[in-house]
Structures are given as C-alpha cells and as structure tokens.
Amino acid sequence: MATAANPALRSDPHHPEWQYLDLMRAIWETGSERIDRTGIGTRSLFGAMLRFDLGGGRMPLITTKRVYWKTATREMLWFLTGETNIRPLVLQGVKIWNEWPHAHYVRETGDAITLDEFVRRIAEDEAFAARWGDLGPVYGKQWVDWPTYRYGPDGKYERGPGINQVAQVIDSLRTNPGSRRHIIEGWNVAELDWMALPPCHKSYQFHVADGRLNCALYQRSCDVALGLPFNLWGGALLTRMIAQQVDLEPGEFVWMGGDVHLYLNHADLVGEQLTRAPSGSPVLDLVRRPPSIFEFEISDFAVRDYCPQAPLSAPVAV
Template identity: 45%
Template sequence: MKQYLDLCQHILETGTKKGDRTGTGTYSVFGYQMRFDLAQGFPLLTTKKTAFRLIVSELLWFIKGDTNIRTLIQERNGIWDEWAFERYVNSAAYTGPDMTDFGRRVLKDEEFATIYKAELASFKEKILADEEFAKQHGDLGPVYGKQWRAWDSANGVIDQLAQVIDSIKHNPDSRRHIVTAWNPAEVDEMALPPCHLLFQFYVADGKLSCQLYQRSADVFLGVPFNIASYALLIHLIAHECGLEVGEFVHTLGDAHLYQNHIDQVHEQLAREPKELPTLKVNYNGRSIFDLTAEDISIEGYDPHPRIKAPIAV
C-alpha cells in the first residue's frame, strides 16, 4: 500500500489549504492516480486497522441496488447513518433537540455529543423497528445502488451492472464497459452526490482490470475503503465472467486531507506497512448478486491498530 502512503505524503507536502462544504477545511491536490496489481495481494490498508466487514456489506448493498440504511444497520454497518440522520433532523417530522451542524458541534461540545448520540441511537432503533419509518427516513435517495441497478431513462430502467457483466462476457474488447453513478437529473435528490462516480472495466490477457474516477476523496477515512471496495468488486466480477484479476487504477479529482485529520496521518505514516492479506470468497456456484457478507472474508490480515478520526458530514 505504498501508493496510498505516498498520496498522503504528497498532500502534506504540496496540498493547498482550502475551505469545503462541511466547514472543516482541507489540504487538497487535484488529479492523482494510483495503481494496484491485485495479483500481489488484496489491497486492504495495514498501517491502520480497516473494517473489512463494513466494506463487504456496503458493496453488497450497492450490488443489490439497495438505498436504505435499514439493511446496513441490520448488518451492524453505520457508514451511512449520519447522512440519513441529517435528512431526518432537517425534515418536518423531527421534533427533538436542535441538531444543526451536528458534525462539527459534536467535536467541540461534550454535552451536545451526549445528546446527539442518544438521538442517533433512537433514530436507528426506529429504523429497525418501524418499516414505515424506515421507508420514509432511512432511504438516502437515488444513491449508488439505484444508479448501478435501476437507472431511469426515457426507454425504461437500465441495470448498468448486469449490462456491463454481459458486455464483458460477450464483447470483452469493448471500450464501453462503463458504469456511472453520476445522474445529473437525480443528484439533488441524493443524500450525498456520488464521490466514486464512474468506473470502466478493461479485459486483456484473460485478466479484468478496472479504473475508477473519484471526484472527491477523503484520503484518510474514505480512500482506504474505496480501494478495498473496488478491488473486491473486480474480484467478484472477474469470477462472474470467468477471468483472472488484473489492476485497480484509482484516479482522483479533489484528493484531500481534512485539517482535523493531520495528526492521525502523521501517526499512520510513521508505521511500517505489513504483508497484504488474501481474499476468500465462497461462491458455491452462485452469482455475485446472491452472495452474502458471510461468504466473503480475508486471511492473513495483521494490521496496526485502528486510528480514530472524526467524519465530516
């Protein structure tokens, strides 16, 4: 994972100090590319523990076309909780304590942080217990899964993921093996416009490679997840198409470190990378659309301890 650590160092040395939507502030560079040979091991970060279980359940959530956090909460995955909670507290249905700007306030006000945690926990309990509440307040709008599996067009619904798999199988040399999550007609309806917004597959010498374009990249918290998620996607689709894995090419637009993550980045850079783990998938003759989180695991993962950092909402 030297490529990822080099990116962190590059931003520290050359990044421009910028404001951002969250009000947190970043150090940012524009236009950066990393390449990972998947035959060399599964690219799960070893300089801090990364929650592979969360990566798996989120990717399967995308693959199944789901957009409601109820599924993720059932899998004990809280990656998208804050985005749904933000929509809820900004709606007319919410009548609790003022949650304005909770992402930053929780870092500065211990009393508020206690109130916030209680409100978020109550929200998640309602999502799990009340199906109608979940439908109304757990859905994130037409985010990744909707665009991958059910893109609305004038000619009907398009299942981009199924189409690209069929295209790879029957026309491997095509230059149109593309899936996009950036739907201009629906961006404003999404809890968060897609950051990893377009990916293209490439077949050569019996191997499947993929290039991702990511418009916005939270390098400390988000990018390790993105690398592992798309590496896993390549493995799954390669198997579906009877191919070996090739490269994951990760192209970044605005690659940034949040200003409140800098100490954590220095701590990570002081650590020595370890051997990459190995991916294990129990296909048992099934399509990738039928896999569960229990079917996917890693072996030989011995990372350095986790490094906590606040998420910017």
C-alpha cells in the first residue's frame, strides 16, 4: 500500500495530523484481525494516545479528507440538550445516528423499509418518531441527567433528581480548579442494555494548569476511519466551549483509545487516505459567549483556514 506516512514524503513532519495517519497505518499493517460485534471484521490494536495543542484556536480537524465539522458540532449541541431521539438531528439534516433506530425498527416490525423512507417518516410523523426514533439513555442523557435513586416517604425506592454532570464540572472548574474530579462520565452500567449503542467516547476529565484548560478523553472503542475524526473534533470542541465558560485559555486535548480498529471493508478509504499528506492549521472561532454552555447555537462557531482534501466514504457498521 502506498503511504504518505513514509517520513521521506512528509513536507511538514511536525503536523499534528501525522499522529492520526500513523495510528491508521499501524492498525492496518500490524493490527490483529478479529471478528467483531457487527460481523464485518476489523484489524485492531489495543491502547493508543494522540495529543493536540488547542492554543491559538487550533483544532484537530482532519485535513486529509473533508470532515463535516458542522454536523459534528450539531451532534455535540444535541448531546448537551440531553435529548435521546434522533428527530431533532434529522430535522437539521444530520444523518449519523439514523442506522441504529432503523435497524431496530426493521427487527421489531419486520417492515423492511429503506433507511431513506424510515428517516422521512421520522421527520414527518412526530408520533412515529416518538415510538421509533429514540436511542435510549445515550450520551447526553447521562451527561446532563444521570439518574439517581432514593427511598421515598413511603419507604419505597424511587427515582431521584437527575445529575447534570456538565454543569457540575463547570461549577467545580470555577470554584475548585485544582480538583482531580472534573469528570463527565457516560458509562452508566445500570442502563447500558437500554442504549442503542453503549458510549464509545465514555470519559472526559478536565485539568487546569497555568491558566489553561486541558482535557483527556478515554474512548473504549473507536472506528478510526469514520468515527475518530468526529471524536477528535467533538472532544476538542467541548473543551473549547467549557474553557470559554470558565474564563480559561484552551490547553491540550489528549485522546486515549482502548480498542482502536479499522473495519475490513474500509480498505479503499484507508488506502487512499494514507497516500495523502496533511496541510494547514484549521482554527475555530467562538463568535459569541452565551449565558451558559447549554445555550450555544450552530451560528456561534466559525472555522478558518480549513482546506481539506476530497471526502472519503465507507459503509457504517451497525
């Protein structure tokens, strides 16, 4: 396989995107071939780390293919609402969660409608969306409404008030920046079986040093070709949003992966992307400071100096 990861072909050997390309190459060339949950098969390595400096507005926005950063941003804003139904995303033209509820609908009803028809019904029929568009208590639900339980006045165990982890972290960063407990956790063991997909990017920890906000994200499972470019943007975006809210400069974003893999049917994408070399340094501007992190809008984000190469597509494994 031809590869621009060869050091002799690197016009800018210090570009941070080489970390991503080197990980992709290592998985494809040395990863263990495994049968996975989807039945497609992967090449996989265990344990990886990428580090990105977010100073000066820089973002880990992949340039060796086009990454639709507005789509990823809309998803992040959806997480922060605590919403678990795909309909708000569908109405914005965001397609990244559609396959899971569609597959569930086909299994449960035996009605083998196409994905496009399913999505059209989600958009046009609110009752249908309420029944078939929900993903269960995924990401945002855990982030802003983690369930608690207590004994009620009648002595019975009952649901208590939800915990807004995002709001708590922002408050703790303001009042106790030296804490080692600035954590947003998505892995709620008690509710995993109710989720369409258990959280992949599961644990975020924040750290304050020298007036800068750092973030470490641990991802238990990562589709490096399709998912990781979105995950890098999303984690860095959340860091930038929180940093603005707590009056800190953005620091370092550290991504850590557990099972990092490439699907065997992504060979064409991998082969093409590894012939490309990164260039440029995309910058994100936050053009408004909303009263809270939960009041950001898509118009509050602007990207400069992003000149990606052509898009690359591959099938999503469900």
